[in-house]
Amino acid sequence: MTDGRGKTTAEKIFSAHSGTDAVAGDIVVADVDFVMGQDGTSPLAIRALERMGVDKVFDPAKVAVVMDHSSPSPIEGVSALHTIMRDFGKRTGAKVYDVGCGVCHQLIPEQGHVVPGDLMVGCDSHTCTYGAVNVFSTGVGSTDGAAAMAAGKLWFKVPETMRFTLNGELPAGVFSKDIILHIAGMIGADGATYMAMEFDGPVIDALSVDARMTISNMAIEVGAKAGLMRADAKTLAWYEGRGSRTPAPVDPDADATYAVAHTLDLSALSPQVAKPHAVDNVSPIAEVEGTPIQQGFVGTCTNGRLEDLGIAAGILAGRKVHPDVRFIVAPASKQILLDAMAAGYIQTLVEAGAAVVTPGCGPCVGTHNGVPSDGENVISTANRNFKGRMGNSNAFVYLGSPATVAASVIEGRITDPRKYFTGGAL
Amino acid sequence: MKLSARAFKYGDDINTDYIISGKYKFKSTDMEAMAVHAMEELDADYYAKVKPEGGFLVAGTNFGMGSSREQAPLVLIHSNTKAILAKSFARIFFRNAINTGLPVVECDTDLIDDGDALEVDLEAGVVRNLTKGTEIPFPPLPPVMATLLADGGLVEHFKKHGGFAL
Ligand code: SF4
Numbered sequence: 001m002t003d004g005r006g007k008t009t010a011e012k013i014f015s016a017h018s019g020t021d022a023v024a025g026d027i028v029v030a031d032v033d034f035v036m037g038q039d040g041t042s043p044l045a046i047r048a049l050e051r052m053g054v055d056k057v058f059d060p061a062k063v064a065v066v067m068d069h070s071s072p073s074p075i076e077g078v079s080a081l082h083t084i085m086r087d088f089g090k091r092t093g094a095k096v097y098d099v100g101c102g103v104c105h106q107l108i109p110e111q112g113h114v115v116p117g118d119l120m121v122g123c124d125s126h127t128c129t130y131g132a133v134n135v136f137s138t139g140v141g142s143t144d145g146a147a148a149m150a151a152g153k154l155w156f157k158v159p160e161t162m163r164f165t166l167n168g169e170l171p172a173g174v175f176s177k178d179i180i181l182h183i184a185g186m187i188g189a190d191g192a193t194y195m196a197m198e199f200d201g202p203v204i205d206a207l208s209v210d211a212r213m214t215i216s217n218m219a220i221e222v223g224a225k226a227g228l229m230r231a232d233a234k235t236l237a238w239y240e241g242r243g244s245r246t247p248a249p250v251d252p253d254a255d256a257t258y259a260v261a262h263t264l265d266l267s268a269l270s271p272q273v274a275k276p277h278a279v280d281n282v283s284p285i286a287e288v289e290g291t292p293i294q295q296g297f298v299g300t301c302t303n304g305r306l307e308d309l310g311i312a313a314g315i316l317a318g319r320k321v322h323p324d325v326r327f328i329v330a331p332a333s334k335q336i337l338l339d340a341m342a343a344g345y346i347q348t349l350v351e352a353g354a355a356v357v358t359p360g361c362g363p364c365v366g367t368h369n370g371v372p373s374d375g376e377n378v379i380s381t382a383n384r385n386f387k388g389r390m391g392n393s394n395a396f397v398y399l400g401s402p403a404t405v406a407a408s409v410i411e412g413r414i415t416d417p418r419k420y421f422t423g424g425a426l
Numbered sequence: 427m428k429l430s431a432r433a434f435k436y437g438d439d440i441n442t443d444y445i446i447s448g449k450y451k452f453k454s455t456d457m458e459a460m461a462v463h464a465m466e467e468l469d470a471d472y473y474a475k476v477k478p479e480g481g482f483l484v485a486g487t488n489f490g491m492g493s494s495r496e497q498a499p500l501v502l503i504h505s506n507t508k509a510i511l512a513k514s515f516a517r518i519f520f521r522n523a524i525n526t527g528l529p530v531v532e533c534d535t536d537l538i539d540d541g542d543a544l545e546v547d548l549e550a551g552v553v554r555n556l557t558k559g560t561e562i563p564f565p566p567l568p569p570v571m572a573t574l575l576a577d578g579g580l581v582e583h584f585k586k587h588g589g590f591a592l
Contacts (some may be wrong), residue, residue: 012584027568027570029590029592040448040495041494041495041496043455044455044496046495047455048580048581051581052581052585053585054584063446081455119535121563122497123494124493124494125492125493125494127494138520139494139518140452140494140522141494141496141499141521141522141526141527142496143496143522143579143580143581144521144522144525144580146580146581147525147580147584147590149590150584151589153590155570155590155592157568176503189439189488189491190439190487190488190491190514190516193488193514193516193517194517196439222518223488223491223516225517278439289515314466336470349524363490365448366447366448366449368448384443384492386441386443386444386492387443387444387467388443388444388448388467389443389448391448391450393447393448393467419590
């Protein structure tokens with residue numbers, strides 16, 4: 001330390017990747033370990049590369065494009081975009097995840113493309129998801145993505161950090177989704193703009209890697225650039241057998257300087273729901289219980305992981321989806337679909353009345369796979385509920401945990417899932 | 427660089443789904459065609475009002491929150507929006523605007539009403555409200571961002587220098 005003070009995780013990762021003694025506020029040009037784009041953003045990045053006059057990527061092993069947002073293609077326009085991506089893969093050697101592979105934010109860590117200590121950018125705002133595995137990952141636009149694909153580096157403003165120490169023990173029936181919705185309600189949609197977030201404490205320690213990703217995924221919903229956690233024994237165990245790179249975990253210094261530090265005790269947290277049309281319009285479930293719903297959705301880069309499907313299947317086992325409700329399930333990746341089949345979750349969900357769609361974004365962004373009708377209410381495990389988000393500006397999207405969605409699709413109205421968890425387990 | 431146009435004023439927390447709905451971003455990569463839908467969720471006439479003579483989009487806090495879609499600044503550029511003036515910006519939108527060559531100005535927009543004639547002087551860091559006869563100062567951009575904007579965005583910067591020259 002040259003300036004006599006400790007560093008945050010973000011400052012350490014930017015220092016290591018820029019070869020400078022980076023502190024919050026500095027603008028650095030830093031090396032990136034991986035660059036990703038999805039089907040809504042890669043075509044523009046590929047066009048930007050063409051306009052730059054660049055016909056190859058800096059390292060084909062460090063670039064991937066993923067067809068997940070609108071996949072399989074519902075219309076010719078999208079098919080053409082997918083073709084641009086496949087051709088790009090053939091031309092440059094970049095990895096192509098085609099239709100059915102899953103959501104980019106599941107695939108990039110799951111397939112071992114990034115490891116703890118990395119710096120990576122993705123042309124998608126929820127790239128912040130891999131903060132949960134100690135990667136400084138952040139969403140950028142297509143031109144930034146193109147520059148990073150071409151040069152293997154990018155300019156960054158080193159962010160200040162907002163720290164959350166999460167104490168206590170989560171009550172039964174309350175999940176990591178409820179934590180991040182609670183935080184969004186507390187600090188607001190611009191509460192952490194330009195900042196990195198760091199999460200630690202006993203509550204984080206107790207969460208699985210799957211559950212941690214839900215929290216980091218939604219860092220962008222409060223404006224943050226990243227949602228970082230330490231790599232602990234669980235993280236390193238999760239990485240065993242994934243990819244060939246060696247994790248290099250980065251811990252913040254004990255005397256790091258934080259712009260803001262919050263300490264929360266979550267022992268009395270109740271399930272939380274974000275109401276239309278803003279992610280920070282959050283209420284404890286008691287205030288929205290009984291709201292009728294016509295569609296439920298479990299999936300997305302927020303909550304489409306194996307643990308999430310397991311929670312939904314646990315609640316729906318031996319029960320039926322309400323006859324007036326459509327229940328859509330989108331596993332976040334092909335691997336999750338396979339694992340969920342092996343665990344019997346898919347059988348249970350389909351028997352209960354779920355429509356399981358291709359691994360990918362599903363109806364999250366409103367291009368296909370379950371656009372709600374005018375005036376309908378949807379309860380979803382996604383991360384956004386903006387007006388029009390699921391493809392119809394006259395529909396109303398509520399956000400909750402997989403348990404809240406599963407409990408709600410049984411009764412046809414928003415339902416507190418805690419009754420299924422009496423005694424601490426399903 | 428000095429820019430002149432009228433103000434078109436909207437509120438806080440304008441997200442990228444409102445600037446250009448996700449349902450259009452998959453339709454094509456033709457920004458000229460997509461620009462007619464700019465700001466449609468908030469103001470169906472935005473394109474018709476701004477395109478002919480150009481305009482400044484004036485907003486409150488957290489402009490551009492939400493997704494990383496670069497179509498957001500691009501459709502605004504193609505609808506003849508000359509700059510965005512807001513009290514604060516969402517981070518990814520801010521970067522995307524600089525990288526695509528759309529000037530972003532962080533200033534006190536309470537001093538601007540819909541329809542005001544404005545002159546924005548990016549180097550001097552001042553918005554002149556010609557209708558009200560007032561001046562609103564703003565902090566000029568850091569050098570890295572000013573360079574990118576002066577080069578016309580990141581693509582032009584790469585073309586000019588063959589890579590990053592920051
Ligand atoms: S699942 Fe939804 S939020 Fe996640 S990447 Fe896909 S569209 Fe975006």
